[in-house]
Amino acid sequence: MNKKELDEKQSYNELVKQRMDKSPLLPDCVKAFITGGTICTIGEGLRKFGEHILKLSEDDVAAFTAIVLVFFGALLTGLGVYDKIYKFGGAGAAVPITGFSNSVVAPAMEWRREGLIMGTAARMFTIAGPVLVYGVGSSVIVGLLYLAFN
Amino acid sequence: MDNRYKQIIPAPNRVGTQTLVFNNRPSVASMAAIAGDLEGEGTFGDHYDMVLTDDLWGEETWEKAESKMFEEVVRKALAKDNLDEKWVECLIGGDLLNQIIAANFAARQLGLPFLGVYGACSTMAESLLVGSVLISGGFMSCVACAASSHFSTAERQYRSPLEMGTQRTPTAQRTVTGAGCTILVGPGSGSSKGIEITHGTVGKVVDLGITDANNMGAAMAPAATDSICAHLADTGRTVDDYDLIVTGDLGALGSELTRELCLKKGVDLKDKYLDCGDSIFTKEQDMKAGGSGCGCSAVVLNSYLLKEMMSSKYNRILFLATGALLSVDSTQQGESIPCVAHGVVFERRMG
Numbered sequence: 001m002n003k004k005e006l007d008e009k010q011s012y013n014e015l016v017k018q019r020m021d022k023s024p025l026l027p028d029c030v031k032a033f034i035t036g037g038t039i040c041t042i043g044e045g046l047r048k049f050g051e052h053i054l055k056l057s058e059d060d061v062a063a064f065t066a067i068v069l070v071f072f073g074a075l076l077t078g079l080g081v082y083d084k085i086y087k088f089g090g091a092g093a094a095v096p097i098t099g100f101s102n103s104v105v106a107p108a109m110e111w112r113r114e115g116l117i118m119g120t121a122a123r124m125f126t127i128a129g130p131v132l133v134y135g136v137g138s139s140v141i142v143g144l145l146y147l148a149f150n
Numbered sequence: 151m152d153n154r155y156k157q158i159i160p161a162p163n164r165v166g167t168q169t170l171v172f173n174n175r176p177s178v179a180s181m182a183a184i185a186g187d188l189e190g191e192g193t194f195g196d197h198y199d200m201v202l203t204d205d206l207w208g209e210e211t212w213e214k215a216e217s218k219m220f221e222e223v224v225r226k227a228l229a230k231d232n233l234d235e236k237w238v239e240c241l242i243g244g245d246l247l248n249q250i251i252a253a254n255f256a257a258r259q260l261g262l263p264f265l266g267v268y269g270a271c272s273t274m275a276e277s278l279l280v281g282s283v284l285i286s287g288g289f290m291s292c293v294a295c296a297a298s299s300h301f302s303t304a305e306r307q308y309r310s311p312l313e314m315g316t317q318r319t320p321t322a323q324r325t326v327t328g329a330g331c332t333i334l335v336g337p338g339s340g341s342s343k344g345i346e347i348t349h350g351t352v353g354k355v356v357d358l359g360i361t362d363a364n365n366m367g368a369a370m371a372p373a374a375t376d377s378i379c380a381h382l383a384d385t386g387r388t389v390d391d392y393d394l395i396v397t398g399d400l401g402a403l404g405s406e407l408t409r410e411l412c413l414k415k416g417v418d419l420k421d422k423y424l425d426c427g428d429s430i431f432t433k434e435q436d437m438k439a440g441g442s443g444c445g446c447s448a449v450v451l452n453s454y455l456l457k458e459m460m461s462s463k464y465n466r467i468l469f470l471a472t473g474a475l476l477s478v479d480s481t482q483q484g485e486s487i488p489c490v491a492h493g494v495v496f497e498r499r500m501g
Contacts, residue, residue, distance in 0.1 A: 008358065009358050009359035010359075012358040012359070012360075012372065013358070013359055013360070015407070015410070016360065016365070016368040016403075016407065019368075019403060019406060019407060019410075020320070020321055020365070020368070020403060021320035021321065021403070022320070023317075023319060023320060028317075077313050078313075080313060082313065082315055083312070083313050083314065083315045083316070085315070086315020086316065086317065087315070087316075087317060087318075090317045093315055094315065099315065102313070102314065102315050103314060103315075105313070106310070106311040106312070106313040106314035106315075107311045107314065109311065109312075109313055110306055110311030110312060110313070110314075111306075111311075113210065113211050127310070127311075127314065
C-alpha cells in the first residue's frame with residue numbers, strides 16, 4: 001500500500017469518527033445501573049429468603065440464589081422478554097448471572113432447528129463458551145497458586 | 151514476441167471505463183415487492199404488494215421463509231402483468247445467506263434457468279445489470295431479476311441469536327425482511343410500463359479501511375461515491391440530468407458521508423438523492439441508522455420507485471445498490487470491509 005492510499009484511509013477513518021453518533025454514555029450508564037441494581041437486589045432478596053425463611057446453610061444459600069436467577073434468566077429469554085430488558089439495560093443485564101443464562105439459552109433456542117445434537121447442544125456455548133474456558137481456566141491457576149502458597 | 155493483445159479493441163456498447171450503454175433497451179414488464187411487518191409499518195408500507203404478518207410465513211425455518219418470499223415475489227411479479235412463467239428464460243438473483251440458499255432453493259421450486267449472483271446488498275442492481283446485458287445483447291427476451299433478505303436469517307448468520315440480548319450502536323442498521331423482483335423484457339415486447347433500462351455501471355470494489363461491522367454505511371459510502379462519480383464521468387452527465395439518484399442501504403451516516411465524499415469530488419447531489427436504507431423505516435421506529443440487506447433496495451425499487459416513475463414523478467433515475475462484501479470470518483480476523491456499488495439507469499420512455 002502506498003502512502004497516498006494510506007493517507008486517504010486515515011483521513012476517511014477520522015471523518016467517519018467525527019460524523020459518527022456516539023452511544024449516549026451517561027444515560028446508558030444510569031440505565032445499566034438501574035437494571036443491574038434491580039437484578040442484584042432481587043438476588044439479595046432471594047438470599048435473605050433462603051437464609052431466614054428456608055434456613056439454608058451459607059453454601060446452599062449461594063447455590064439457591066444462583067439457581068433461581070439462572071432459571072428466571074432462562075425463562076425470560078424463552079418468553080422473549082430478556083432481550084428487551086437487555087436493550088434497555090445493556091451491561092446491567094449482561095453482567096449478572098441472568099445474562100449468562102440468556103447467552104446460553106438464546107443460541108440453544110436459535111439453533112434448535114439444526115437438530116438437538118449439532119444444533120442446540122453444539123451451539124449452546126458459542127457465546128458463553130469463552131467465558132467458561134477462561135473462567136474455569138483462571139480459577140484453576142488461582143487454585144494452584146493458593147495451594148502453593150498456603 | 152507476439153503482441154496481439156497489447157491493445158484491446160474498445161467494445162462498441164461501452165462508454166468510459168465502467169459504463170455499459172444498452173442500445174437494445176430492456177424494459178420493465180412487471181415488478182413486485184414483499185416485505186416484513188416492520189417494513190410494512192415503515193415509510194413505503196402502502197406501496198408493497200404484500201406485507202407479511204408473520205415473518206416465518208408458516209414455514210419451519212427462517213431460511214425457508216426467506217426462500218418462499220423469493221419464490222412468491224417472482225410469481226407475483228409475473229401474475230401482476232399476466233406473464234406466463236414459461237416465458238421467463240432466466241431467473242437472476244441472490245441473497246445474503248451462505249451459498250445464496252434462499253435464491254437457489256426458490257429457483258428449484260420455480261424450475262427456471264437460473265444464474266445466482268452475489269453482491270451482498272448490491273445484488274438487486276447486479277441482477278438487473280446482468281439481466282439487461284442478456285436482453286440487450288439479444289440472448290434473451292424475458293428475464294426475472296430478484297433479491298431477498300430476511301432479518302432473522304441475517305441476524306443468526308452475521309450477528310447473534312434473536313433472543314440474545316444486544317444493544318445496537320447508533321450506526322447499526324436492521325436487515326430488511328423483504329424480496330423484490332423486476333421482470334425485464336426485450337424491446338418491442340409491448341410492455342405497458344414504459345420504463346426502460348438505458349445504462350449500467352459496474353462498480354469497483356473499494357475499501358477505505360473501515361473494520362466495524364456495525365458501521366456498514368461508512369464502509370460502503372466510498373464505493374457508492376466511486377460508482378456515482380464513475381457513472382457521471384463515463385456518461386458525461388451531471389446530477390441535473392437525473393430526477394433522482396438512489397443508493398441501496400447506506401443508512402443515515404453512510405448517506406451523509408456519501409454526500410460529503412461526492413461533494414469533495416465536485417459532485418453536488420443536492421435534493422436529488424435518496425437512500426433506501428435511510429428512508430425505509432420511520433424515525434419513530436428507532437432502527438438506529440436505518441435498514442440494510444439485499445431486500446432493502448429491492449423492495450423500495452420494486453414498489454415505490456418504479457411506481458413513481460410510472461406516474462411520471464421521476465423520468466430518469468440512477469439506481470445504485472451498495473454491498474458490503476464481508477463475512478463473519480473476515481470480521482473476526484480483523485479484515486476491513488471491501489464494498490461495491492453497481493448502478494443501472496431507469497428511464498421513462500417518452501411519447
